[in-house]
Amino acid sequence: MSEHFKTDSRQMLGRLRAIMAEDAGGQTRLDQITRLIAEEMRIEVCSIYLFRDEDTLELCATEGLKAEAVHQTRMRMGEGLVGRVARTGEVINTDNAPAEPGFRYMPETGEEAYSSFLGVPIQRLGEKLGVLVVQSKQARLFSDEEIYAVEVVAMVLAEMAELGAFVGEGAAMSARHQQAVLFRGASAQEGTAQGRVWLHEPRVVVTNPIADDPVRELTRLNEAVEALRVGVDRMLNSANGGDKDQTEILEAYRMFANSKGWMRRMEANIDSGLSAEAAVEKEQSAARARMGQVTDAYLRERLHDLDDLSNRLLRILTGQGNETGADMPADPILIARNIGPAELLDYGRTLKGIVLEEGSVGSHAAIVARALAIPLVIHANRITTEALNGDPILVDGDQGIVHLRPDDTVVSAFRDKMAMQAEAQQRYASIRDKPAETLCGQRIKLKMNAGLMADLPSLVGSGAEGVGLFRTELQFLIRNHMPKRAELSELYARVMDAAGEQRVVFRTLDIGSDKVLPYMKPNDEPNPAMGWRAIRVGLDKPGVMRMQLQALIRAAKGRPLTIMFPFVAQRDEFTAARAEMDKALERERILGHPIPAQIEVGAMLETPSLAFAPDDFYSEVDFISVGGNDLKQFFFAADRENERVRRRYDTLNISFLNFLEGIVYRCATLGTPLSFCGEDAGRPIEAACLAAIGFRTLSMRPASIGPVKSLLRRIDLGQLRELIHAERARGAQTVRPAVMDYLRDQM
Incomplete structure (x- = not known):
């Protein structure tokens, strides 16, 4: 880049700052900016297109195109060359615009006379604001220096939009951060x-995007980067000797903080006339744009690291932030x-x-x-x-x-x-201490799900009859290191103390899938929900399972203990986990620690395969809890994280109810205690149908117990069961419409 160009670039930004300082309306500012750019770059056309809504761009100012086209010419995202720049976030530079794929002819603008086209996105940290376009009659490609100059101006325009520079009398844009x-x-x-x-x-708001003293800005940048490096080194020193994965992350931070390329690009931005803050943000915006196009998980993580470092650097420079x-x-x-x-x-x-x-x-x-x-x-x-x-x-x-x-x-x-x-909650409070007994005399046990000590007061407040699921993984997830056995034992003991005589079902560590421990190296699995998770991790890493089982045994202090293994897919997994339990009990007995007065060991049925396990499994297990959330996604082959498919399938689908009824029948025949746990247990209509097909224990979040109990106390399960059977005989796909009509008649 030549000295001549650097001077021109700073001169253009200097004139831009003068426009920002003027007391003028938004439209006047935009008109002045397009005129300025055209003059400085010695070209015939400069135009600014801004988003009017999420999908529509509007020509808001132009120098060189027909004035009557301003605020009249609009296009959708992806339409024409301008729309293509907006959609992709990438620069388009061509010496023959009409020959480009997707070119849209807009006769009202008069742009057909201009062959050369350069379009640059106006964006701020991935937020798309519009497109800055320059055009020329001369058929030529714009140089790298010219492209850089337009990118710098687009960056400043994005900051001006953030500061509301285009709002006011004759505004080209609505006031940002004010609309509903x-x-x-x-x-x-x-x-x-x-x-x-x-x-x-x-948000870090850059209030001074343009600077006229590059030496001072370079000094500010260097001082801020040095402070950033010192901070990263301090974190790294604290982590040394600790967790390997955390150290690796911080090493990546230090690599970026010492990157000469990153520093060189920011220095070039300052040299062109940007302030230190704007220089950092320009590079951050470019990284965000790249992040959206990278599919490789590792590279995306590294770009996230760079994004986080940029945020830290901006906070050092501006002093902004919650801290x-x-x-x-x-x-x-x-x-x-x-x-x-x-x-x-x-x-x-x-x-x-x-x-x-x-x-x-x-x-x-x-x-x-x-x-x-x-x-x-x-x-x-x-x-x-x-x-x-x-x-x-x-x-x-x-x-x-x-x-x-x-x-x-x-x-x-x-x-x-x-x-x-609030009125409904008051109504539920009035039946808190009453049983969930239906009109036909069936008593349904309603239990609560928990995972923190903070949940336990809800045992009394909600009217729950014990804890049907205590998620033990939260204590592993909220730490930066593996918790110690003594810490877990103390926590589990406090949970049992808080529950008193009420039964607590402790589910062993359910990690993997979307629950990855901060100190455990994630596995890049193509389908983690069906991958290395839950009991599969526990059996492959038995040391962690043994430690947790020992902590639970010690927490019981001789009291009854109930443990449940998650995501059991076949009998031998449960048998192996039960054997680990027996080893842990024997070890505690040898050490002289008290053994639970009674111990129950159950399994979560979350995979269809377990429903077809041999009868011996149902005799071996002390109880089964149907994990409805996972079971439903595997039954329908519909990822519950995917909004496109998860809502397509209904819990009250006849096929799913038939499947659940088969599980109820097997457990009843073989004398295996059964419960249903998950979001559907806490939805009154679904809960009523689950009770109707034979579930007598439901476990849900505490806030759902009142609504579920209120409905159960007003219905006859026999009538509801007959209705479900009638809908099945009729060939209905789902019983929901018929059940809704029935419940409306009962109210």
């Missing part, structure tokens, strides 16, 4: 909440791209709701959110770029919907819904 926005995500934890936004990683002392609102709704279980537990019950851009219904965060009974919506795309700390927000975890900055009508309707839910 609706997000349709997916429900990971039911419930509703009203509050104010608290960003887990607040600077911003006050959390009294009614916080946490907004994040994703979050780990330990970080979520740090917030605790102060949160009213959680909204994530990523996440899954079985993720660590979802497990903790359920334990804390906090509404959680996942897959709320782009909410971290739209929300600001303190924004009013409504979270509907039942529907997977989020209203950011809602208008008064939406707020009023939402409050009515919350009031109705």
Whole structure:
């Protein structure tokens, strides 16, 4: 890059800063910018296209095209060359635009006279804002120096949009972060909440994208990078001798922090006229764009590392972030791209709701959110770029919907819904101590699922008859190292103490699939839900299983103990796990530790194969708990993390009910105690049908016990069972419509 070009680039940015400083409306600013770029680059056309909505680009300013086309010419994402730049986030540089694939002729603009086309995306950290285009009559390719100059200007335009520079009289854009926005995500934890936004990683706003003293900016960048390197080295020294995987991650951090290429690109950005912050963010935006196109899991992780380092560097340069002392609102709704279980537990019950851009219904965060009974919506795309700390927000975890900055009508309707839910909760509280006994005299045991000590008070508050599932993996997931046997034993003892005489079913470590320990090297499996997980991990790494079983035996202190092995697919897996249990008991006996007065060892039926296990298995096992969440996804071959398919299949499908009824019959015939555990157990209509086909114990989240009990106490299971059989004989695919009609008549 020549000295002449560097001077021109800084001169162009200097003139841009002067435009930003003027007291002018948004349209005036955009018009001035297109004129400036055309003059500085000595070309005939410069145009700015901005997104009016998620899929529509609009010509908002131009120098060289027909003035009457401004705010009239629009195109969809991917349409024409401009739409292609917007969709791919990649530069298009051609000397014969009409010959390019996808070229769209727009006669109202008069652009047919211009052969050369250069389109550059206007984007900020992956958020697409528009496209900056320059065109020329001369048929030529734009040089690397010219492309770089336009990219730098596009970066500044993105920052100006963030700062609201195009808002005002004659505005080309609506005021950012002020409009009401609706997000349709997916429900990971039911419930509703009203509050104010608290960003887990607040946006860093670059208020000074252009600088006129490159020497000073280079000094600031070098000082900030040095502080970053010192911080990474400090973390690495603390981790030395500790966990190998954590050390490897920090080594990757240090590699990036010392990358000469990364540093050289940021220095070039400063040399062209950007501030240190804008230089970092330009490289971060480029990395984010690459991240969206990389399919290799390892490379994506490394780009995530670079993204995290860039955020740290920006916070050093700007002093922005939650750690600077911003006050959390009294009614916080946490907004994040994703979050780990330990970080979520740090917030605790102060949160009213959680909204994530990523996440899954079985993720660590979802497990903790359920334990804390906090509404959680996942897959709320782009909410971290739209929300600001303190924004009013409504979270509907039942529907997977989020209203950011809602208008008064939406707020009023939402409050009515919350009031109705509160009224229902009062009604459920009145039957808390009454049994879940149906009109036909059948008594159904309703138990709760748990995973934290914080869950245990719900045993009394919800009216649960014990803990049907205590997830032991949370204590492994929230640490950066393997917990010690004594720590686990103490926790399990406290759980049993809190439960008193109530039975607690401890499920042994269920990791793998979407639950990967921070200190365990993840396996890049093509289908982790059907891969190395749960009991398969325990049997392959028996040391961990033995340690956990010993901790449970010691926690019992002679009291009765109930243990359940997860994801058993065939009899020999249970037999091998039971043998480990017997070895652990014998070892504790030899050591002189008290042995449980009674011990029950069960299995979770989560794979269809176990339903067809030999009769001897059903005699050998002390009890079976149907794990409905996994069983349903394997029965229908429908990934429960995939929104496209998981909602296609109904729990009340006749085929699935037939399958479940077969399990009920086998267990009844062979005298094996049976329960149903999972989300469907906590849905009143599904719970009623499960009871009708023979399940007498259901385990669910505490908040579901009231609604389920309320419905069960008002129905006759015999009538409901006859209805299901009649629908089966009729050839119906699902019993849901008929059951809904029946229940409406009973109310």
